[in-house]
Each structure stands twice: as C-alpha cells, then as structure tokens.
Amino acid sequence: MGTPKLDVDAILADPAIRIVVCCGSGGVGKTTTAAALAVRAAERHGRRTVVLTIDPARRLAQALGLTELDNTPRMVKGLQPDSAELQAMMLDMKRTFDEVVLEHTDPKRAEEIFANPFYQAMSSTFSGTQEYMAMEKLGQLRAREEWDLIVVDTPPSRSALDFLDAPARLSRFLDGKMLRLLLAPARAGGRSVFNLVSASFGLFSRTVTKILGAQLLTDLSGFVGALDSMFGGFRERAEQTYRVLQAPETAFLVVAAPEPDAVREAVYFAGRLAADRMPLAGLVLNRVVAVPAAGLAADDARAAAERLDELGGHPATAEVLRVHAELADQRDRQAAVSGRFLRAHPGVPVVKIPAQPADVHDLDGLRSIGTSF
Amino acid sequence: MTTRESQDGRTGYGWPARLHVVTGKGGTGKTTVAGALALALARDGRRTLLIEVEARQGIAQLFDRDPLPYQELRIATASGGGEVRALAVDAEEALLEYLEMFYRLGVAGRALRKVGAVDFATTVAPGLRDVLLTGKIKEAVTRTVDGRRVYDAVVLDAPPTGRIGRFLNVTAETARLAKVGPIKTQSEGVAAILRSPMTAVHVVTLLEEMPVQESADAIDELTRLGIPIGTVIVNATRPPVLAGAKVTQADLRRGLTAAGLAADKETLAGLAGEAKAYQTRVAAEASLRADLQGLGRPVVELPVLPGGVTAQSLESLGDLLLTSA
Numbered sequence: 151m152g153t154p155k156l157d158v159d160a161i162l163a164d165p166a167i168r169i170v171v172c173c174g175s176g177g178v179g180k181t182t183t184a185a186a187l188a189v190r191a192a193e194r195h196g197r198r199t200v201v202l203t204i205d206p207a208r209r210l211a212q213a214l215g216l217t218e219l220d221n222t223p224r225m226v227k228g229l230q231p232d233s234a235e236l237q238a239m240m241l242d243m244k245r246t247f248d249e250v251v252l253e254h255t256d257p258k259r260a261e262e263i264f265a266n267p268f269y270q271a272m273s274s275t276f277s278g279t280q281e282y283m284a285m286e287k288l289g290q291l292r293a294r295e296e297w298d299l300i301v302v303d304t305p306p307s308r309s310a311l312d313f314l315d316a317p318a319r320l321s322r323f324l325d326g327k328m329l330r331l332l333l334a335p336a337r338a339g340g341r342s343v344f345n346l347v348s349a350s351f352g353l354f355s356r357t358v359t360k361i362l363g364a365q366l367l368t369d370l371s372g373f374v375g376a377l378d379s380m381f382g383g384f385r386e387r388a389e390q391t392y393r394v395l396q397a398p399e400t401a402f403l404v405v406a407a408p409e410p411d412a413v414r415e416a417v418y419f420a421g422r423l424a425a426d427r428m429p430l431a432g433l434v435l436n437r438v439v440a441v442p443a444a445g446l447a448a449d450d451a452r453a454a455a456e457r458l459d460e461l462g463g464h465p466a467t468a469e470v471l472r473v474h475a476e477l478a479d480q481r482d483r484q485a486a487v488s489g490r491f492l493r494a495h496p497g498v499p500v501v502k503i504p505a506q507p508a509d510v511h512d513l514d515g516l517r518s519i520g521t522s523f
Numbered sequence: 524m525t526t527r528e529s530q531d532g533r534t535g536y537g538w539p540a541r542l543h544v545v546t547g548k549g550g551t552g553k554t555t556v557a558g559a560l561a562l563a564l565a566r567d568g569r570r571t572l573l574i575e576v577e578a579r580q581g582i583a584q585l586f587d588r589d590p591l592p593y594q595e596l597r598i599a600t601a602s603g604g605g606e607v608r609a610l611a612v613d614a615e616e617a618l619l620e621y622l623e624m625f626y627r628l629g630v631a632g633r634a635l636r637k638v639g640a641v642d643f644a645t646t647v648a649p650g651l652r653d654v655l656l657t658g659k660i661k662e663a664v665t666r667t668v669d670g671r672r673v674y675d676a677v678v679l680d681a682p683p684t685g686r687i688g689r690f691l692n693v694t695a696e697t698a699r700l701a702k703v704g705p706i707k708t709q710s711e712g713v714a715a716i717l718r719s720p721m722t723a724v725h726v727v728t729l730l731e732e733m734p735v736q737e738s739a740d741a742i743d744e745l746t747r748l749g750i751p752i753g754t755v756i757v758n759a760t761r762p763p764v765l766a767g768a769k770v771t772q773a774d775l776r777r778g779l780t781a782a783g784l785a786a787d788k789e790t791l792a793g794l795a796g797e798a799k800a801y802q803t804r805v806a807a808e809a810s811l812r813a814d815l816q817g818l819g820r821p822v823v824e825l826p827v828l829p830g831g832v833t834a835q836s837l838e839s840l841g842d843l844l845l846t847s848a
Contacts, residue, residue: 176683177550177734205685207733306549306685410831411581412550443793446784454782467778469764470798476761477797479829507803509732 153492156432156499158523161401162191162299169292169300171395172434174405175415176306179436181206182510182519183405183503184303185214185238189513190520192236193229197298200237202287204280204305209511214238221245223291228513237297243283247273250286266372280305281315282388289391314395314426401431406491408438408484417494432499435488439481440504441474448478538564538845540723540753542664542716543678546687546741547727548734552758554581555832556727556825556840557680563841565605569675572663573598573609576656577682582609585832593617595663602838608674610663617655621709653690654706657713664716684726684734684741691717691724692748723753728815730757730808735815742818755820756844757812759827763805770798823847 161167172184181203188201200223206216215226216238223237251260251269263269273279284305291300394400402423406416416433423430455471458464492500503522510516543560547553554575561573572595575582580590586598591611598609666673682690716722724745728734742752772791779786779794815822825843828836 442796443790454784457782464778466770470794473801507800
C-alpha cells in the first residue's frame with residue numbers, strides 16, 4: 151500500500167519542533183513510546199529534552215531515574231557520553247493544582263482554599279483534573295525555556311479526547327452560567343447562596359438545596375468564590391496552551407496497537423485532531439508482530455506439523471511450526487486491523503514498531519525501540 | 524471459588540455474587556469478558572443486565588449493534604433460553620431520572636438542563652457523577668417486580684483498574700462532602716451494597732507486566748476499601764509450548780526435511796528466531812502467572828481468540844468461566 155513512512159528521526163531532529171505529544175487509548179504503549187522518543191532525541195539528535203509522563207509502569211519509571219511522584223524534572227542518568235541532557239518527570243496532579251493556586255493568590259487565601267473540602271476532592275479526584283493539569287504542566291515547562299524539546303505522554307483517559315476537551319470544559323465551567331449564579335451572592339458579600347436571586351429562580355435554588363444539602367452549597371460557594379478571585383486568567387491560560395498545541399512547533403503522534411479497539415480510537419483521534427486543526431505528524435503502530443521465516447505459509451506449516459505428528463520423532467519442530475503458523479496468522483490479522491486506519495486516513499504517515507519479546511524497562515530497551523524509528 | 528449460599532438458589536454456578544464488577548487495565552479485554560459472563564449467567568432461562576458507564580459504546584460494538592440508548596434493551600439470547608439486556612448509563616440522564624423519581628420535577632428538570640445545572644452537577648460536583656452511575660447500578664441490582672427480582676445478575680463493564688477504586692469508593696467521597704441530604708443517603712445505600720457479599724469485583728489481566736502489576740495494585744486498593752474481590756481472569760493466554768525445550772537449527776533441518784518442507788537457511792534461521800522469542804515470552808508469562816497465583820484469589824484462564832470475538836467464541840469463553848470458577 152502507498153502509505154507514507156513516518157520519519158520520526160526527522161521530527162526529533164527538527165529544531166522548529168519544540169513539543170511532541172503522544173496520544174492514544176490506554177494499553178498501547180504510549181508512555182514507553184514517549185520515553186523512547188525522548189531518549190532518542192537526546193542521544194541521537196543532541197536535543198536538550200524533557201519527558202512528561204503521566205502514569206509510567208514502575209520499572210520504566212525506575213529506568214528513567216524516577217523513584218517517586220515529585221512533580222520536578224529529574225536528570226536521567228546512564229545516557230551515552232555525547233548525549234544531550236535528558237530530564238524526566240511524573241505528573242502529580244494535586245501538587246500541580248496547588249502550584250497554580252499559590253501562583254495566583256496570597257498565602258492566606260491559599261490556605262483557605264487548600265482547606266476547603268471541595269478543593270481537596272476536585273484537585274485529587276475530579277475526572278478532568280488530570281487532563282487539565284497535564285496541559286498546565288506543559289505550559290509551565292514550555293515557559294521555562296530550558297529545553298529544546300518537550301515530549302508529553304497524555305493521561306490514560308476514558309477516551310483520548312478528554313485530553314483536548316479538558317481546558318475547554320474547565321473554562322466553560324468557570325465561565326458558566328451556573329457558576330455565575332453560585333457566585334452572585336459571594337460577589338455581593340452575602341452569606342446564603344441563593345438569597346439574592348429572583349423569584350423565578352426560587353424553584354431551582356430550592357431544588358438544588360434540597361438535593362445537595364445546604365452545607366455542601368456553602369462549601370461550594372466558598373470554593374467557587376475563592377477560585378474566582380484568582381482564576382481571572384484561567385481561561386486565557388487554557389486557551390493559550392490550546393493555541394500552542396495548534397502551532398507548527400507541535401507534532402502530535404497518535405500511538406496505537408494493531409488491535410480493533412485501539413485502531414478504532416486512533417482513527418477517531420486522528421479525525422478529531424484534524425477537526426481541531428492540531429498538527430498530526432503520524433501514527434506510531436506498536437506491537438507489530440514480525441515473522442522472520444516469512445516465506446513459510448501458515449497453512450503449509452500446520453500441515454507439516456501434522457505430518458510430523460504422524461511420523462513421530464520431531465516433536466520440537468512440530469511445535470515450532472505451530473508457533474510459526476499462529477504468528478503468521480496474527481501478522482495477517484494485524485495487517486487487516488491496521489488497514490482500517492490506513493483507509494480512513496490515507497495520507498497520514500505510519501511507522502511500525504515490532505513487538506518486543508519482553509516488557510521494556512531499561513534504557514537499552516528504549517534505545518532498541520528507538521532504532522525502529 | 525468458595526460458594527456462598529445465594530439468597531434464592533437461582534444465582535449460581537461458581538459465581539455467587541449478584542453484582543459482578545469487571546475491571547482490568549485498558550486493552551485487556553474486560554468488555555469481552557463482561558459480555559461473556561453476562562451471557563453465561565443468563566443461561567437456562569435467567570435474565571442478566573450488562574451495564575457500561577463510560578460512554579464508550581463497547582457493548583454495542585461487542586454485540587455488533589447500533590449505539591445503545593439509555594434504556595435496558597435485550598441484546599442477546601443465552602443458551603437454554605435466557606436473556607441478556609444491556610444498558611449504557613449516562614450520568615446526565617441518570618440525574619434527570621433521579622430528580623424525576625424523587626422530586627417529580629418534570630418541566631423544572633428540563634429547565635435545570637438549560638441553565639447548565641445538569642452539566643455542572645455531573646461533570647464538576649466531585650463524585651456526584653459516579654454516585655449517579657453507581658446509584659443506577661444499585662437500582663438495577665435491587666429492582667423487583669411483584670416481589671421477584673428483575674435480574675438474576677448484573678454485570679458491570681467497569682472503569683479500568685487505574686480508576687476503579689475511586690469509582691467504587693466515590694460514594695464514601697461524596698458522603699464526606701455532603702453531610703446531610705438525599706445525596707448522602709443515596710451514597711450510603713450504594714456503599715453498603717458495594718461492600719456486601721452481593722458484590723464481587725473481577726479483575727481481567729493479560730500475562731504482561733503492566734496489567735499484572737495494575738491488577739495487584741487494584742486488588743490491594745479494593746481490599747483496603749472493604750470491597751469484595753472475586754476472580755482474577757487471565758485473558759488471551761497461549762499454550763505454553765516449547766517451555767524449556769532446546770531447539771537447534773540442526774533439529775529443525777531434520778524435522779523440516781522429514782515433513783517434506785524446504786530447509787533453506789532463511790527459513791531455518793527465521794524459525795529458530797521465532798522459537799526463541801516465543802520461549803522468552805513463555806518464560807516471562809510463567810513468572811507472571813506465579814505472581815497472579817500469589818494474589819490469593821481464584822484464577823481463571825481464557826485462551827486467545829484467534830478469529831476475534833464472535834457469538835460462538837463468547838459462548839465458549841462462558842463455558843470456561845462457568846466450569847473453572
């Protein structure tokens with residue numbers, strides 16, 4: 151097929167590219183891909199690189215020298231001597247949220263916010279927080295201008311889209327009508343949430359109070375009031391990051407594995423990136439099985455294994471032939487499944503990364519993925 | 524699996540719970556396993572409900588249907604004449620339904636949606652979304668008509684291992700925030716069911732390092748939360764052939780020649796490489812299998828489905844689930 155080959159090295163070497171975002175559904179090797187890209191950018195292309203990971207496997211994190219979630223870029227050790235600097239960090243979403251609060255308000259107000267039960271719940275459990283904080287962190291890293299290249303791993307969202315939607319959703323919330331209703335009394339200095347609103351709003355407020363309870367509303371009102379004072383620029387920040395993602399300095403890589411669910415997500419995601427005018431560089435297809443004895447057809451191998459069973463005396467060869475037949479079938483199934491992406495997005499360049507016989511958790515493993523780029 | 528007495532003797536086989544929560548790392552096939560379990564538990568004239576909560580429409584894809592609405596629809600017939608119904612729970616719809624049920628809101632409910640209150644409540648009020656989702660599940664588990672339970676079992680295609688603790692514990696989270704009121708009452712009711720023997724959380728994994736690690740972490744987390752763990756389901760396993768065998772190119776040459784195949788250099792080297800890679804995997808899998816056994820929960824293995832998921836393969840996965848549990 152005439153699918154263009156994705157030249158990952160050209161992207162990593164291009165000084166105009168400052169941000170590489172890896173996205174895709176969970177379980178496709180997104181984090182490993184991000185780490186391998188970062189190692190290659192530093193070692194092979196001499197670019198000062200930082201990789202922002204969201205939720206790395208423990209041993210992969212250790213390979214990068216990350217022993218705890220500390221939200222600070224750490225130098226990766228054990229690189230080749232002529233390599234550029236590589237730093238790695240794991241996102242701590244609560245701490246990132248705390249930093250945003252501290253940056254925008256005085257310490258006394260910050261203490262109040264930190265103590266509010268709504269803040270505690272939202273900063274650690276709200277489903278959009280991780281996505282939003284990943285964006286926020288990316289914005290922070292970029293503003294520091296200490297790196298030539300920032301490689302970002304995206305959160306394992308229920309759908310890959312949450313990553314793009316989070317800033318809009320959060321700013322829609324903070325700008326929303328609902329919030330303004332809740333804020334009205336806070337801004338007026340009133341204590342009760344709904345005492346200043348019109349009679350027609352009475353039914354609504356009674357209902358909300360009834361369902362949520364008055365204490366909860368008071369906490370919420372306090373939280374929202376506190377946030378409101380400092381999040382004047384919140385939306386602006388979110389939109390700024392969104393614009394950076396659209397800029398030519400960014401390259402999006404959709405990561406997938408040749409399995410139906412992952413490919414379906416990848417097709418959808420590539421379409422969504424195009425719709426949002428995000429620069430999609432290509433598809434990284436992980437876990438592609440390689441069949442070294444490619445000349446031997448699956449059916450022939452199976453028939454031969456049966457002949458050997460009858461003959462006797464060659465049990466190991468018969469097993470090897472069966473393993474080969476399964477592998478060849480798997481290769482064909484993978485080709486059929488990934489064909490769906492190629493048909494849906496014919497112009498998008500693709501690079502195939504062979505399946506690794508064992509899990510990757512050291513720099514050598516990451517380098518060996520890098521050579522497949 | 525130890526058998527607990529089911530309340531009416533109708534739930535059964537080795538799966539005594541009434542609410543089966545199926546979780547697993549993304550990509551382990553938990554939707555397929557949830558579907559196979561719902562089908563298996565519906566056999567012989569029973570009725571089960573298969574629920575999803577993440578708006579992925581995974582159930583519709585599994586059964587090759589149009590996207591599911593917020594309605595309990597018959598989606599498959601089980602062997603021996605049982606029925607599986609499916610439901611895609613949507614948090615907004617659940618909130619409106621809840622308001623309707625408890626407050627008879629009618630027009631006001633639609634007005635709420637207009638001001639953005641529903642959007643607000645379901646996406647932002649922390650944990651409220653999950654309370655609504657789990658509340659709907661509780662309602663289905665406990666629903667009766669004329670004194671008989673509507674569903675013999677409810678199977679939940681749950682959020683992945685990374686979020687399952689938060690999802691199932693969110694009722695506790697909300698109860699902490701809402702100190703009084705119906706949301707608190709609702710939360711407590713849901714929390715009680717999730718911590719009772721009526722519930723079992725099954726964890727689907729592959730014989731790969733990350734999914735096994737996440738399964739262990741999730742089991743640990745849920746155990747600390749007092750939520751009962753059911754079975755560990757190892758999906759997509761392959762036969763551990765060639766384990767420890769030494770395969771030389773000389774052996775292969777003799778074998779291929781005996782089978783009447785060409786034994787050229789490339790084929791020999793290729794096959795030897797394939798055998799070695801397979802053995803590396805099998806060895807890694809054996810050690811992961813031992814890790815899973817060490818979790819102290821019953822373990823069921825399901826084979827890889829070479830032809831993909833079909834009605835027939837779901838049926839045979841169901842056989843394995845029922846007989847090995």
